[in-house]
Amino acid sequence: MAARGRSRRTLSFSVDSVGINRGESLPPTLQQPTPVFPVMEQKPLPLTGGEEAEYLLALKQDFRGAMRSLPCFIQPAAALRDVERYSDKYHSSEHTDGLMDWTPDWQRFPRELRIHVKKPARDGVSVTRSDAQLAQKKKKKKVREKEEVLLKLETLQKKEEQQSEEDDDNAEQKKKQEDDDADGEEEYDEEEFEEETDYIMSYFDNGEDFGGDSDDNMDEAIY
Amino acid sequence: MTAQEVRLCGLLLREHFGEVVEKVGTQLLRSGAQNLRTIIHETGLSVDLVKKSLMVLVQHGACLFSSGRKGPGSPTEYRSGCDRILRILRYPRYIYTAKTLYGDTGELIIEELLQRGHMTMSGTVKTVADRLTQNMEEGRSMDYSEVSSAFSKLVETHFLQRCPPLAGAGTADSTNPAPGATPATPSTPSAPPTPESFPDCYKVPHMTLVGRGKRQLTAEDGEDQRNAKRQKMDPEAHGDEGIYWQVNFERFHLHFRDQAIISAVANKLDQTSSEIVRTMLRMSEVTTSPAATCTKPLSANEIFRSLPASYNIPRPILDQYLTLLVDDPMEFVGKAGESGGGMYVVNLHRALANLARATLESVVQERFGSRSARIFRLLLRKRHLEQKQVEDFAMIPAKEAKDMLYTLLSQNLVQLQEIPKTPDYAPSRTFYLYTVNQLPTARMLLQNCYKTVANLIERRLFESKESKRLLEKSQRIEAILASLQASGAEPEQLTEVEEMITAPEKQQLDGLRLHINKLDSAENQVDETIFLLESYVNSTATSTS
Numbered sequence: 001m002a003a004r005g006r007s008r009r010t011l012s013f014s015v016d017s018v019g020i021n022r023g024e025s026l027p028p029t030l031q032q033p034t035p036v037f038p039v040m041e042q043k044p045l046p047l048t049g050g051e052e053a054e055y056l057l058a059l060k061q062d063f064r065g066a067m068r069s070l071p072c073f074i075q076p077a078a079a080l081r082d083v084e085r086y087s088d089k090y091h092s093s094e095h096t097d098g099l100m101d102w103t104p105d106w107q108r109f110p111r112e113l114r115i116h117v118k119k120p121a122r123d124g125v126s127v128t129r130s131d132a133q134l135a136q137k138k139k140k141k142k143v144r145e146k147e148e149v150l151l152k153l154e155t156l157q158k159k160e161e162q163q164s165e166e167d168d169d170n171a172e173q174k175k176k177q178e179d180d181d182a183d184g185e186e187e188y189d190e191e192e193f194e195e196e197t198d199y200i201m202s203y204f205d206n207g208e209d210f211g212g213d214s215d216d217n218m219d220e221a222i223y
Numbered sequence: 224m225t226a227q228e229v230r231l232c233g234l235l236l237r238e239h240f241g242e243v244v245e246k247v248g249t250q251l252l253r254s255g256a257q258n259l260r261t262i263i264h265e266t267g268l269s270v271d272l273v274k275k276s277l278m279v280l281v282q283h284g285a286c287l288f289s290s291g292r293k294g295p296g297s298p299t300e301y302r303s304g305c306d307r308i309l310r311i312l313r314y315p316r317y318i319y320t321a322k323t324l325y326g327d328t329g330e331l332i333i334e335e336l337l338q339r340g341h342m343t344m345s346g347t348v349k350t351v352a353d354r355l356t357q358n359m360e361e362g363r364s365m366d367y368s369e370v371s372s373a374f375s376k377l378v379e380t381h382f383l384q385r386c387p388p389l390a391g392a393g394t395a396d397s398t399n400p401a402p403g404a405t406p407a408t409p410s411t412p413s414a415p416p417t418p419e420s421f422p423d424c425y426k427v428p429h430m431t432l433v434g435r436g437k438r439q440l441t442a443e444d445g446e447d448q449r450n451a452k453r454q455k456m457d458p459e460a461h462g463d464e465g466i467y468w469q470v471n472f473e474r475f476h477l478h479f480r481d482q483a484i485i486s487a488v489a490n491k492l493d494q495t496s497s498e499i500v501r502t503m504l505r506m507s508e509v510t511t512s513p514a515a516t517c518t519k520p521l522s523a524n525e526i527f528r529s530l531p532a533s534y535n536i537p538r539p540i541l542d543q544y545l546t547l548l549v550d551d552p553m554e555f556v557g558k559a560g561e562s563g564g565g566m567y568v569v570n571l572h573r574a575l576a577n578l579a580r581a582t583l584e585s586v587v588q589e590r591f592g593s594r595s596a597r598i599f600r601l602l603l604r605k606r607h608l609e610q611k612q613v614e615d616f617a618m619i620p621a622k623e624a625k626d627m628l629y630t631l632l633s634q635n636l637v638q639l640q641e642i643p644k645t646p647d648y649a650p651s652r653t654f655y656l657y658t659v660n661q662l663p664t665a666r667m668l669l670q671n672c673y674k675t676v677a678n679l680i681e682r683r684l685f686e687s688k689e690s691k692r693l694l695e696k697s698q699r700i701e702a703i704l705a706s707l708q709a710s711g712a713e714p715e716q717l718t719e720v721e722e723m724i725t726a727p728e729k730q731q732l733d734g735l736r737l738h739i740n741k742l743d744s745a746e747n748q749v750d751e752t753i754f755l756l757e758s759y760v761n762s763t764a765t766s767t768s
Binding site: 041042044045047048052053055056057059060061063064066067070072073074075076104105107108109110112113115 | 238239240241242243244259271272274275276277278279281282283288298299314315316318319334337338339340341386389465467589590591592740741743744745746747748
């Protein structure tokens, strides 16, 4: 828009028709980005108050609060803790209880979305742990078939036990009890039977699966 | 799917479903239809989390799945649309409308369905009856039949509709259940079938559900949870398995549109005219299709007969009112013939266009002043004007008119149209005309509204995060107070607990609460504008196609 072509004063558009009269200068050019919060010449109108607006506001805030407590509010168990605490072992299972409160009608979803997690806290742990252990083994290239078969048999057995027990009406209490029992039992098994050492396997973290596992349902602390 | 829409959808998903669903949702919105593998790879989340998020999105209707494009063997593809997620902004309005029309029962039914996405009728009735019973006095409970009748009424007036059934959705080679006869070729599916394409859309199923609402025993939390879980796991069959219901947003939108027209008439003319228009709209509720340009013609005799009993205006006065409405420049009502004492229609699309135009004018007025608004209105009426003509018609001195025009031009509210006299577009021999195009300007303002709401939400989240520690403390103290009061403590203990929050902290909390309420309220208000502009833009889309 400024004069081009050897400092001639003609501009690319006709001065008259756009309304700039002679003698008036163009406004000064801006040398920096516009301010983030420019001063407004016209102040905005106040919000409409009234009963309806307040009721709508209350409805909105209630709805948001209610959604947070529903099973469809998905929050991965926060794995970022500044300091590992002993109580984490017992706290982490509480959060995931809400997830399977909602039993969807599987007919309406594609088959690939089916997560056959009958008991999230339990199976999540066992699946990821056994996966992690299997992966570790493959990486280390120590294939102890006997241990693997034993392990699989045990976890399968436990899964079957849980599935059959689920059909009872008073499954909840029993499940919770069995939870703690089987949890301790499985922990014991997995920890001790790995590689026939006296040491608990998870103490030795060679860093290969750092950040690779899914971090929800942590039953043991990572060192 | 503009960047502003995607940003707003992401924030809404985050607030209502959590950050995981937000990640998956924005991935779907940004990159279109994808299969499960791609989503897992792009978002970097674990398989389980992605699956759960997709299920949540499908449950709430925000995501659709279909067989892949490459033929029957390809994996299912998921796609998402901004429209459905943006509706979340309007949920409070839907719930409030249900309350005004059908009372507390209707309000709770709609609220439950909005929270859960899809639900069976029996499930909804039970939950709502339980909730109503909670709030009633001791010893009284809500009967299931009352809730069922409210539900049936909602279905009859089309506020609720059945979810479209999915034919063979589990298998990988499912064909899209299109309403007409589908050829066997696995071509890319066209738009998914609307719920209304199925004949049973609004049929209430025969349901055997007898009983009353259960009051939740105020036991400890652990017991409560177990009781609740046991209730949910009760597999009672009520005869309506597999039939899921969802909220019919389009019907609510028609209702809002009618309300907007009626209140506009009431503001411009008077109460009686608005009652006449309300009667006309009520009579044509069932006969008008949602995308119709105007209602079916109604004769003045019919209108006279259908007026509410409290308005016994004599027949000649009614005719005068109708003539006034027809002559009004807003063109809400038009005359379509002379039979039956005069045939009258309500011009829906034109009313929407006028309402949108009023919105644009008011935006210009509030941002730039009344004189700029005068120029804007002038350009809307006269279409194309030169600089000199603008100054003359608007009766504004030349220098100020030029300033205002340039400000409007820089904000893109006004466009410049060049009309050359010679083929070489020489500037001295070209006409430069200022013009306003209503539809593109409305679209631009709509995007501005989305950006505004997104900014409001972000600011609100920022404010809460700043004072997170304080908020948590106050929540803990409220919980302590509540438990103390429930167990009957002395007033000294209560005051002692209350004093745990110091006075400056209380002030800070009050200020925070005020800010958050203001921001929330502002979101609701901006959503009203969004609704008007969206309806206008959609109405033009359907009329031109």
